[in-house]
Amino acid sequence: MDRRLIAALLCLALISVVGAEPKRPLGLDLYRPSPRDNPVTLEKVKLGRLLFRDRLLSRDGSLSCSDCHRRKQAFTDGRAKAVGVYGREGPRSVPTLVNRAWGQSFFWDGRIRTLEEQVVQPILAKLEMDLTLEEAVERLRGKHRYRKDFQSVFDRAVNAEDLAKALATYVRTIQSGDSPYDRYVLGENDALSESALEGLKLFRGKANCTVCHAGPTLSDEEFHNTGVAWRDGKFLDDGRYAVTKDERDRGKFKTPTLREIARTGPYMHDGSISTLKEVIDFYSDGGRENPNRDPEVRLLKLNGDEKAALSAFLRSLSGELSDGG
Numbered sequence: 384m385d386r387r388l389i390a391a392l393l394c395l396a397l398i399s400v401v402g403a404e405p406k407r408p409l410g411l412d413l414y415r416p417s418p419r420d421n422p423v424t425l426e427k428v429k430l431g432r433l434l435f436r437d438r439l440l441s442r443d444g445s446l447s448c449s450d451c452h453r454r455k456q457a458f459t460d461g462r463a464k465a466v467g468v469y470g471r472e473g474p475r476s477v478p479t480l481v482n483r484a485w486g487q488s489f490f491w492d493g494r495i496r497t498l499e500e501q502v503v504q505p506i507l508a509k510l511e512m513d514l515t516l517e518e519a520v521e522r523l524r525g526k527h528r529y530r531k532d533f534q535s536v537f538d539r540a541v542n543a544e545d546l547a548k549a550l551a552t553y554v555r556t557i558q559s560g561d562s563p564y565d566r567y568v569l570g571e572n573d574a575l576s577e578s579a580l581e582g583l584k585l586f587r588g589k590a591n592c593t594v595c596h597a598g599p600t601l602s603d604e605e606f607h608n609t610g611v612a613w614r615d616g617k618f619l620d621d622g623r624y625a626v627t628k629d630e631r632d633r634g635k636f637k638t639p640t641l642r643e644i645a646r647t648g649p650y651m652h653d654g655s656i657s658t659l660k661e662v663i664d665f666y667s668d669g670g671r672e673n674p675n676r677d678p679e680v681r682l683l684k685l686n687g688d689e690k691a692a693l694s695a696f697l698r699s700l701s702g703e704l705s706d707g708g
């Protein structure tokens with residue numbers, strides 16, 4: 384056989400083993416983590432996306448993942464609290480799914496460690512899709528398309544483990560980067576407006592935001608108490624405490640990413656703050672004082688110009704949203 388042909392075939396074989404990794408938007412780590420036993424392949428991503436959009440995974444066939452995590456709202460739903468099957472309202476707000484491949488724990492309280500474990504939780508949750516995994520697998524096995532696709536991707540019949548692997552793989556490909564902020568950081572001096580640049584200075588300096596909202600995802604992936612859950616002398620939601628049972632964790636929540644933040648309101652774990660302007664007022668006033676408030680959240684007393692600048696900066700975190708690649 385021709386040498387070049389052999390080289391080309393070897394290359395193809397290699398790509399099919401490790402999976403074709405498309406390029407990352409500016410500002411994200413070039414290395415996108417995925418578990419050894421669940422590499423990202425385009426065929427698996429396609430199957431995952433199909434599942435993500437399929438209402439068959441909910442009890443009454445009324446709801447898919449993409450009905451709560453809507454692409455055009457940067458994978459949120461615009462509501463304060465999530466609404467599941469039969470109009471059941473959940474206790475928390477729908478978080479964006481951008482850049483979760485880099486996430487270190489999942490849910491507002493971080494109770495889940497991996498995306499593979501995470502993605503089946505909404506299917507099982509009574510207040511969300513309310514199905515058992517047995518029922519989900521049976522429904523998928525009843526469809527020719529899924530029988531064929533699971534066989535082709537995983538080389539075996541539809542099962543719960545592979546359902547989770549396909550969904551997690553698709554979620555890993557939901558990315559946002561290449562925002563004016565990223566372009567500025569990478570040397571494009573005029574990528575930010577004057578006001579946004581002023582806002583970036585505040586964000587990193589006086590307003591102290593980068594203590595928690597740092598790195599490529601603009602989250603330290605840690606848990607903090609800003610006081611959002613504190614009302615009338617008690618916490619309406621215990622947050623991280625439910626996981627650790629440590630008193631000091633009462634009212635702590637995972638620092639959310641700020642990418643695409645202009646599109647993901649209402650804000651906070653309970654959707655209690657409607658606009659970015661009000662979020663900035665909240666921080667300017669020192670969050671909500673309570674026995675566990677993080678010492679890094681303190682009275683800032685920002686003036687009108689400073690607030691406008693911070694808001695302009697937060698808007699510069701909207702970039703290129705992509706999924707499926």
Ligand code: HEC
Nearest residue numbers: 447448451465466467475476477478489490491502505511
């Ligand atoms: C009824 C609305 C609803 C549906 C349907 C839904 N989700 Fe969610 N999703 C939520 C809410 C609310 C949370 C946060 C819950 C919490 O923190 O307790 C969440 C959290 C997540 C997270 C964690 C994000 C993070 O940063 O911690 C992922 C990943 C996710 N959902 C993926 C999915 C997938 C995959 C599906 C479909 C199988 C799905 N969701 C279906 C409402 C929904």
Ligand code: HEC
Nearest residue numbers: 590592595607611636637638639650651652662666677679
């Ligand atoms: C001590 C850590 C910490 C600091 C400092 C901090 N944040 Fe946060 N931020 C959080 C946590 C934790 C949440 C989620 C709180 C909740 O939902 O109860 C949050 C939520 C937000 C949200 C809402 C995100 C969403 O998806 O709902 C925005 C916007 C935000 N912060 C912007 C800022 C800005 C701007 C600053 C600086 C003025 C700042 N943060 C300082 C930890 C912090």
